[in-house]
Amino acid sequence: MTQPQTARIALNRPLRRLFDYLVPGHLELTPGQRVKVPFGRQTLTGLVVKTNTQPPEGITLKPISETLESWPALPDNTFQLLTWASTYYQHPLGECLFTALPPALRRGRAAELKKDEHWYANATDAALPANAHRQAALFNIVRTTPGITSSALVHAGYSRAQIRALEQKELIAQRIPENSKLAAPEAAFPAPELSEAQTQAAKQLPSDTKTFSASLLFGITGSGKTEIYLHYLKTRLQPDEQALVLVPEINLTPQTLARFRRYFGNRIQVWHSALNDSERLSTWLKIRNGEPIILIGTRSAALLPFIHLRTIIVDEEHDSSYKQGEGFRYSGRDVAVYRAHLNQCPVILGSATPSLESWHNANLGKYNLVRLEERAGNAKPPELTLLDIRSRPLEAGLSRPALTAIKETLKRGQQALVFVNRRGFAPIMMCFDCGHMEECPRCDTRLTYHRRDRAMRCHHCDFQMAASATCPKCQSENFKPVGQGTERTEETLAEQFPDTPIVRVDRDSTQRKGSIQAILKQVNSGEPCILVGTQMLAKGHDFPNVTLVTVLNADGGLFSVDFRAPEQMIQTLLQVSGRAGRGDKPGKVLIQTCHSDHPLLNALCQGNYPAIADQLLAEREAGQLPPFRAMAILRAEADTMQNSLQLLDTLKPMANVPGIETWGPLPAVIARKADRHRAQLIFVSDNRKQLNRLLACLCQHLDQTRLPSNTKWMVDVDPQETG
Ligand code: ADP
Ligand code: ZN
Ligand code: ZN
DSSP, X not given: OOOOOEEEEEESSSOSOOXXXXXXXXXXXXXXXXXXXXXXXXXXXXXXXEESOOOOTTOOOOBOOEEXXXXXXXXXXXXXXXXXXXXXXXXXXXXXXXXXXXXXXXXXXXXXXXXXXXXXESSSXXXXXXXXXXXXXXXXXXXXXXXXXXXXXXXXXXXXXHHHHHHHTTSEEEOOOSOOTTSSOSOOOXXXXXXXXXXXXXXXXXXXXXXXXXXXXXXXXXSOHHHHHHHHHHHHSOTTOEEEEEOSOGGGXXXXXHHHHHHHGGGEEEEOTTSOHHHHHHHHHHHHTTOOOEXXXXXXXXXXXXXSEEEEEEETTTOGGGBOOSSSOOBHHHHHHHHHHHHTOEEEEEESSOOHHHHHHHHTTSSEEEEEOSOSTTXXXXXXXXXXXXXXXXXXXXXXXHHHHHXXXXXXXXXXXXXXXXXXXXXXXXXXXXXXXXXXXXXSSBOEEETTTTEEEOSSSSOEEEOOSSOTTXXXXXXXXXXXXXXXXXXXXXXXXXXXXXXXXXXXXXXXXXXXXXXXXXXXXXXXXXEEESGGGGSSOOOTTEEEXXXXXXXXXXXXXXXXXXXXXXXXXXXXXXXXTOSSSOOEEEEEESOTTOHHHHHHXXXXXXXXXXXXXXXXXXXXXXXXXXXXXXXXXESSHHHHXXXXXXXXXXXXXXXXXXXXXXXXXXXXXXXXXXXXXXXXXXXXXXXXXXXXXXXHHHHTSOOOTTOEEEEEESOSOOO
16 A cells, blocks of 8 residues: 655644645645645645655544645745744744735635736717716726726726726727736836946946855945935846845835836835735745736735845845834845755945944945945035033923024025924923823823814824823813924924924825825925924935935933833934035024033944944944844743743753853833833853754743643744844
8 A cells, every 4th residue: 555645734823833724636746736635624724845745643534625826926036034033033934834825815715817908999989977977987987098997997087887887878888908917017218327436346246147146235325325225226136137125114115116217117016014915926926927017015025925036135234124023023124045055146235324233244245335425416415513502491302502593594585304203202301390191001101182173192002092181180271291202393383484394204194095195296396494303304305405404303212211212223323414415405404402522422423334334243243232142032921020021031051052042021112012021131152053053942831831821932043123
């Protein structure tokens, strides 16, 4: 009798194990292929991990129900990448593998596109009743846009019923369009013309796209890094090859996207969280089919099943949004570098403020450092000045000299930007009689006051309540907002400059679809205005008429417990400063602070990021912190702090391994968040392999331990936040 064939299957479950199934005789399987399997009373989508396995003894296995397609959804290189990431980040393989599938394929849908209907008008004008305005408008759209799809019409606000009604009246009909598949693969635009400094930088990038190399393009703000990427892709990428361009947040930079489209036309595709399921499936299939696309995407794009990937670019590589903050806590940037290595292709990391990790790798010679320290065109680097605000009168946080500078900027017909690091009206509501401050009932934090809708909101959980006019404790009317948020600064500026448009940019003002585009349009018109916003304004924007940047308060990161805080503060301040003077007119930056003698802020004003990075790296080395040692955090959260600490206490002895240092367990800085009590155990080691083995051991142990109900744990490798 022949042995029955078995296979090991990964499921999209947070379980650190795979599942064995029998392979029916007629099925041929390859790793990475999608199958349907029975699981309890359900049928689930699975991914084949291994075939021809040794069936475990004494267990009756169920057979795989069917294969979903004959080819592997995850080709070999993508499969290897995710397997590596699962081990590196100690996250269950099943969930890692499924991250590379679009939602429709995770749910077991067919890997093909639903055919969209394409509509054409049958007549040049429609005999419709005079009051049928919507139908007439719909007909007009179809007449003037032959071949428009049902989904585009629905997107434009028409219902499928309205479309059907016109079809029944035989005013419009469906037809199969000309082949729409990548019809114009690439615009005929030649490579961009580079300046002398850009040419020198471009020359130092690798010409070979068939071997691994990592380059760090350190280009100051406004130096034209995008031009370098475009030039590189235009001159190095072959017409049949794929490229990946990772960006921190795609919705914020429609300008960058437009620039890529101008040079590469339909070859440019995008990937980000705002796409709907069918858009994702469509783009995913193009990538998996090896179409020669250049994908511009956020971090999860690094995991997609590319077939002919020959160049990877990571723009703004220092940006903390590359690290996923929950579940599979991978870094899109680090995965991209590993992928380039696996794929034997170049990776280019670009930034005006490189992460200390990448700067360190450049110092070690692991990354090829390319410097571009001149602004493009006629633009000059902005001039930075510290403005000590101790004992100066302030108007909602703005000093007189800052207000005067804004006024002069507007008078010259230019635009000013005010950077405030908090959204909402004020971070604190306080009673000046009894000292009461409004706190979140579920977190160890204060509630932020949002005046627009008179709400108190927690920025750490979803709690909100109506704001009260008097102190809830002593009923005093002396109950007032303290501190500055974007709404308050916006209000003060509106009072001071009643004739100037004030544009606020933060998470609240950009929530609605299309609102950021409207905002950018107004700013790009070049008319005098004042932009007020959070770090959203710091990211990648190119506003040629902004000549003054004011930082309301620079002191946030100076005294934080998080060892990354100074690095992040400097990066944000330099990035936001970099929005000033990008056009022909010179830019000025005013940084308000209570610590104008602080060495870090003074170094910042020299604008010499390499010197600051070396200084911060020296401090990291002295403290034996990353990137000089590897770090991982084991977090616990439970209904009580005691349960969290107890769990971590039991693990601490297991970590008593030479070469590994353990800190804690300690409560997190925000010890209670959404009524969960959080504690953490931090591991540091100069031996990453050993640290990884320890984490694997701890995970295995925890998986087999019965925990008190509601107690959870998670591992974070290379954490971005240590508070
Ligand atoms: P970075 O990303 O390095 O901050 P950008 O790529 O946004 O800078 O470029 C800054 C500005 O300079 C853009 O408006 C861009 O069009 C312009 N620019 C870039 N390269 C050149 C060049 N070679 N000649 C003229 N203008 C350029
Ligand atoms: Zn009170
Ligand atoms: Zn809260």
